[in-house]
Amino acid sequence: MPINETLSQYSDWSYTTSVVIYILAMVFYMVEQSFGKRGKAVAERTRNRQLVTAGAGTDDTATQDADTATRDADTAGPRPPRSRAERFGRMGVALTVLALLLHGAALVLRGVATNRAPWGNMYEYVMITCFVAVVAWLWLLRKHPVRHLSTFVLLPNVILMFIGGTWLYSEAAPLQPALQSYWLIIHVAAAAGASGVFLIPGVASILYLIKARNESRPEKFASFASKLPAKEVLDRIAYRTTVFAFPVFTFGVLCGAVWAEAAWGRFWGWDPKETVAFIAWVIYAAYLHSRATAGWRGNRAAVINILGFAATVFNLFFVNLVTTGLHSYAGVG
Amino acid sequence: MTPETPASDDDVPGGDPAGDTATSDTATRTNHRTPLRKAWAFVRNTWRGLTSMRTALILLFLLAFAALPGALLPQRNLNENNVNEYISEHGWWGRLLDDLGFFDVYSSVWFSAIYLLLMVSIIGCLVPRTRDYLRGMRAKPVLTPRNLARMPHHERTTTGDDVESVMAATRSRLRGWRLVEREEAGGARSISAERGYLRETGNLLFHFGLLGLVIAFAGGALVKYEGQVIVLADGSEFCNSGIYNFDSFYPGIWVDGTELNELCVRVNDFHAEFEAGQPVAYEAGIDYQSGEDLVNGTWQPYDLAVNSPLRTAGDRLYLLGHGFAPTFTVTFPDGESRTHTIQWRPTDQTTLLSEGATKFEEPGITDPVERRQSQLAVTGLFAPTPAMHGNILSSAGPQLTNPTAAVDIMRGDLGVDSGRGQSIFEIDQSMVDEGRLERVARENLEVGDSVTLDDGTRVSFDGVERFVSLQVSHDPTQNWVLGFSILMFAGLGASLFIKRRRLWVRATPDGERRTVVEVGGLARTDQAGYGEEFTRIAADLLGRK
Ligand code: HEM
Numbered sequence: 001m002p003i004n005e006t007l008s009q010y011s012d013w014s015y016t017t018s019v020v021i022y023i024l025a026m027v028f029y030m031v032e033q034s035f036g037k038r039g040k041a042v043a044e045r046t047r048n049r050q051l052v053t054a055g056a057g058t059d060d061t062a063t064q065d066a067d068t069a070t071r072d073a074d075t076a077g078p079r080p081p082r083s084r085a086e087r088f089g090r091m092g093v094a095l096t097v098l099a100l101l102l103h104g105a106a107l108v109l110r111g112v113a114t115n116r117a118p119w120g121n122m123y124e125y126v127m128i129t130c131f132v133a134v135v136a137w138l139w140l141l142r143k144h145p146v147r148h149l150s151t152f153v154l155l156p157n158v159i160l161m162f163i164g165g166t167w168l169y170s171e172a173a174p175l176q177p178a179l180q181s182y183w184l185i186i187h188v189a190a191a192a193g194a195s196g197v198f199l200i201p202g203v204a205s206i207l208y209l210i211k212a213r214n215e216s217r218p219e220k221f222a223s224f225a226s227k228l229p230a231k232e233v234l235d236r237i238a239y240r241t242t243v244f245a246f247p248v249f250t251f252g253v254l255c256g257a258v259w260a261e262a263a264w265g266r267f268w269g270w271d272p273k274e275t276v277a278f279i280a281w282v283i284y285a286a287y288l289h290s291r292a293t294a295g296w297r298g299n300r301a302a303v304i305n306i307l308g309f310a311a312t313v314f315n316l317f318f319v320n321l322v323t324t325g326l327h328s329y330a331g332v333g
Numbered sequence: 334m335t336p337e338t339p340a341s342d343d344d345v346p347g348g349d350p351a352g353d354t355a356t357s358d359t360a361t362r363t364n365h366r367t368p369l370r371k372a373w374a375f376v377r378n379t380w381r382g383l384t385s386m387r388t389a390l391i392l393l394f395l396l397a398f399a400a401l402p403g404a405l406l407p408q409r410n411l412n413e414n415n416v417n418e419y420i421s422e423h424g425w426w427g428r429l430l431d432d433l434g435f436f437d438v439y440s441s442v443w444f445s446a447i448y449l450l451l452m453v454s455i456i457g458c459l460v461p462r463t464r465d466y467l468r469g470m471r472a473k474p475v476l477t478p479r480n481l482a483r484m485p486h487h488e489r490t491t492t493g494d495d496v497e498s499v500m501a502a503t504r505s506r507l508r509g510w511r512l513v514e515r516e517e518a519g520g521a522r523s524i525s526a527e528r529g530y531l532r533e534t535g536n537l538l539f540h541f542g543l544l545g546l547v548i549a550f551a552g553g554a555l556v557k558y559e560g561q562v563i564v565l566a567d568g569s570e571f572c573n574s575g576i577y578n579f580d581s582f583y584p585g586i587w588v589d590g591t592e593l594n595e596l597c598v599r600v601n602d603f604h605a606e607f608e609a610g611q612p613v614a615y616e617a618g619i620d621y622q623s624g625e626d627l628v629n630g631t632w633q634p635y636d637l638a639v640n641s642p643l644r645t646a647g648d649r650l651y652l653l654g655h656g657f658a659p660t661f662t663v664t665f666p667d668g669e670s671r672t673h674t675i676q677w678r679p680t681d682q683t684t685l686l687s688e689g690a691t692k693f694e695e696p697g698i699t700d701p702v703e704r705r706q707s708q709l710a711v712t713g714l715f716a717p718t719p720a721m722h723g724n725i726l727s728s729a730g731p732q733l734t735n736p737t738a739a740v741d742i743m744r745g746d747l748g749v750d751s752g753r754g755q756s757i758f759e760i761d762q763s764m765v766d767e768g769r770l771e772r773v774a775r776e777n778l779e780v781g782d783s784v785t786l787d788d789g790t791r792v793s794f795d796g797v798e799r800f801v802s803l804q805v806s807h808d809p810t811q812n813w814v815l816g817f818s819i820l821m822f823a824g825l826g827a828s829l830f831i832k833r834r835r836l837w838v839r840a841t842p843d844g845e846r847r848t849v850v851e852v853g854g855l856a857r858t859d860q861a862g863y864g865e866e867f868t869r870i871a872a873d874l875l876g877r878k
Contacts, residue, residue, distance in 0.1 A: 002608070002609070003609070173609075173611055174608050174609075174611055174613050175613070176611070176612055176613070177612055177613060177614050177615045177638070177639045177640070178639050178640065180613070180614070180639075180640060181640040183640075243829050243830075246825075246829070247822070247825050247826055247829060250821075250822060250825060251822065254818050254822060257818070258815070261811065262640055262641070262642060263639065263640050264651075264653075265559060265642070265649065265651040265653065265804040265806045266559065266806060266808070267811060267814065267815075268550070269410065269411070270403055270408065270410065270411070270438075270439050271411065272403075272404045275400055275401075275403050275404040276404050278397075278400055279397045279400050279401060279404070282393055282396055282397040282400075283393075283394075283397050285393060286390055286393040286394060286397070288829075289386065289389065289390055289393070290390055292386070293386045293387055293390055295387070296387070296390060311397075319404065323404065323405075
């Protein structure tokens with residue numbers, strides 16, 4: 001099946017346009033984050049709610065529902081007129097959705113142009129990973145009042161897409177024989193999906209650390225942290241997304257092993273990508289456990305989650321570009 | 334080892350779920366006892382320490398950390414040459430790393446120690462939890478707390494229904510929950526309900542699955558083997574009757590190579606398909622014999638392709654790669670000639686530029702000194718689709734369009750009698766350095782071309798064969814690994830997505846024909862999402878729509 005050059009060209013344009021619109025959306029979110037009272041207001045509300053419940057129950061319960069509470073507070077009662085900053089935030093979301101549509105179109109067009117699943121090299125892999133990250137974030141926004149934080153999610157996303165579109169870019173091409181298997185569809189989709197979702201707890205955990213630092217030493221990050229939601233909200237976001245992505249990642253690695261058994265003659269051989277996937281898996285498992293271990297919740301859990309995401313990024317860049325292993329399908333260079 | 338430990342099994346909302354504080358106080362209490370008891374206390378404390386959640390966490394970190402060098406340093410199991418190169422480049426540092434096992438990370442003592450300790454820790458965690466779990470299977474949901482308003486979720490209303498009908502409605506709404514109904518003082522009645530027991534089941538499954546997976550994996554390391562071999566795709570045959578038939582062989586710890594599962598293969602041909610210069614399919618046509626067929630002498634046909642191994646009689650046969658074997662003929666001055674077709678090694682997997690050394694000896698020479706002056710080697714590069722960079726040959730693609738070899742012809746002592754093993758892809762460089770092997774010609778040859786040396790010897794490039802590199806894999810434990818993985822995965826899903834949650838309903842008569850209904854809820858594990866379910870149920874029970 002020959003490559004459809006025209007469609008692949010459209011796909012590239014669509015990709016580039018989506019990056020530009022994401023950047024534009026970031027500007028809008030930044031306006032909301034910096035000038036909005038909203039960030040502050042949300043932080044305020046969660047804190048209040050926390051105080052109320054902390055009086056009634058014990059520590060955990062307050063935190064557990066902090067986010068639902070803010071949502072309730074958000075929807076209940078007569079709304080104050082929307083501030084200008086808030087309107088900026090909403091426009092940011094609209095732009096994000098638009099960019100996401102173009103982003104999705106870029107994926108689909110590549111798929112149609114090459115007549116295969118559009119995730120067979122590093123460029124395409126980054127494209128779908130970022131796509132999933134944005135979808136996951138928009139999904140999260142439906143339930144959590146953290147829209148003003150979108151910049152922090154879009155920033156790494158745009159950086160990744162920029163790197164993907166420049167250094168890692170490869171022309172639409174058929175798959176080499178080693179990748180011609182339905183396992184490509186399953187394994188890489190799962191790996192990319194999980195990596196994309198993992199971006200969110202990574203970002204949330206960094207914000208968590210900033211907030212926590214500010215709480216213990218109020219002079220640190222004073223103006224920035226005042227606009228972040230309560231620590232517990234960030235922790236909750238990190239946990240919920242990790243709990244979702246971890247099984248997906250596990251599934252991806254298991255499928256990788258099944259595929260490796262058919263492609264490379266063994267299901268596990270400590271190839272660099274396998275090794276780092278193992279490491280990332282163990283780190284995320286440690287994260288889940290740490291949240292149930294006294295003395296390891298909070299800051300430590302956040303650090304572990306960040307390490308997990310670092311391992312994921314390391315796996316993508318270092319292992320693909322620096323080491324040589326069986327996974328060298330990057331299509332770069 | 335689990336996100337939720339039995340220690341949290343109490344009625345305090347959000348009770349601290351970590352049970353790892355037991356170690357220190359028992360230690361102080363046992364101080365003034367007999368030595369035997371002290372020893373026992375020591376063992377017990379060590380055990381508790383080892384099986385505590387904190388230790389498991391630290392072991393998990395150690396495991397991740399210890400695995401890292403395997404991704405950063407070359408590993409023997411992946412590429413022995415790279416390891417040797419690394420060691421010789423890094424001097425004492427390389428040797429130290431070698432002594433410490435850094436080039437065999439996954440079979441090193443320290444790596445094994447960490448995962449064994451982790452396994453012990455998991456077992457230590459699983460035993461008491463399984464016991465509690467089995468006990469908990471029959472346990473009744475706990476008493477309704479006196480003050481439901483203190484629960485994280487709480488709603489209340491007053492209805493005109495009597496207590497009995499409130500209870501009946503509750504029972505039918507809470508179908509699927511484990512229920513206990515109790516009489517309370519003053520004619521009040523309450524129902525305690527609990528749901529999500531499968532969470533703990535899933536959690537145990539996950540950990541048992543993990544344990545089984547590691548054990549099966551370790552078992553595989555004992556009994557499996559893998560061997561690679563290069564076979565010309567011109568009807569050549571290969572049988573794994575002994576490990577020396579392989580070019581490389583990786584035995585499990587218990588495998589000594591004497592009892593390999595026999596398998597014979599005949600490689601008839603090899604096809605590569607291209608689209609716009611890109612390979613899209615590789616396929617080798619083979620015949621094979623295994624099991625019964627070895628006795629009957631019948632051959633079964635199979636199309637061996639990448640991603641489509643042959644599975645037969647406990648073995649798997651893979652097409653790992655392919656390459657070219659140029660054919661050279663040397664015609665000696667006396668008219669004698671020798672023709673060899675030897676595989677050259679691809680140095681670039683995408684263009685299949687290859688390098689190699691095809692070695693010749695002049696027939697009929699018996700004098701060892703003379704022999705060591707007349708040996709020949711044709712070495713250099715081979716390109717299936719040549720691209721010249723100045724005078725340097727490289728390859729533009731893996732297609733066999735105009736096979737070209739850029740060769741150095743070496744004459745003298747190849748060093749084959751030195752007792753040192755020689756690679757079939759290279760000449761012994763030390764012979765060149767010592768001046769005992771000299772270059773006597775350098776030419777770029779296309780098929781049909783030849784060079785004539787100063788003594789009248791003629792070397793011609795006659796054509797190319799393809800070779801395939803095959804792997805035979807044998808691992809009777811891998812289905813166990815798969816089974817345990819599936820178990821682990823299913824358990825993981827259940828333990829992360831099922832919520833253990835409690836709900837209480839109390840109906841208290843309130844004067845004439847009025848009943849106060851109170852609903853309280855508590856998620857035993859993570860609260861996320863329980864709020865919505867609770868609100869729904871409470872709305873149904875309290876008659877709000
Ligand atoms: C045990 C075996 C395997 C494991 C643990 C594994 C793990 C992974 C992981 C974690 C990723 C995404 C990580 C990242 O790049 O950030 C990935 C991507 C990928 N895997 Fe695998 N994999 C395995 C087997 C295979 C096999 C057998 C193939 C194909 C023959 C394959 C092809 C790919 C491709 C094409 C990608 C996406 C592009 C790339 O990042 O290079 N994997 N794998």
